[in-house]
Amino acid sequence: MRLFLMALALLFFTIADAQQEMPPANGPLKEALQALHAMPGDWEGDGWMFTPQRERVTFRQTERIRYKLDSTVLLIEGKGTSEGKTVHDALAVLSYEPEARHYWMRSYLANGRTGQYKAQFNADGMLEWEIPVPGRKILYIIDLHEEGEWHEEGFMLLEDGQRFQFFEMHLQRQ
Incomplete structure (x- = not known):
């Protein structure tokens, strides 16, 4: 019995020591998300967009x-209102995939649309x-400034190379 307890203690300390030497598995994820350190917080501002009916x-x-x-x-919750009505209601998860070396934006809209x-x-x-x-393709671009400004634009990119803007917003950190 004494031999068993000694072997068990040795195994425990070996595992504990090995775990201390292993870097955390989420290290690359956290490091990649630090590139987005200006995003977390509460933001508010104004914007405009063209609807599918081409109304601004x-x-x-x-x-x-x-x-x-x-x-x-990063968990992103966005809500846009116009004249007391919700015109945009979205949730997104922004993550990083170390093996592929890129970020993923997984979005969910209140109308049921979703995508990655x-x-x-x-x-x-x-x-x-x-x-x-x-x-066509839809392109979104976010320009974040350290001083608490968020500028986002959306463009339609047509197959023939034409590009036109259909969305823009300017937000301030609250």
């Missing part, structure tokens, strides 16, 4: 962004992601 609508937007799961993902899109930093250091739709 102005709106008031709020974004609530928090680190979740030990700072390995590759996100990346462009040459100007802005976060962008594309949503493929038949005959």
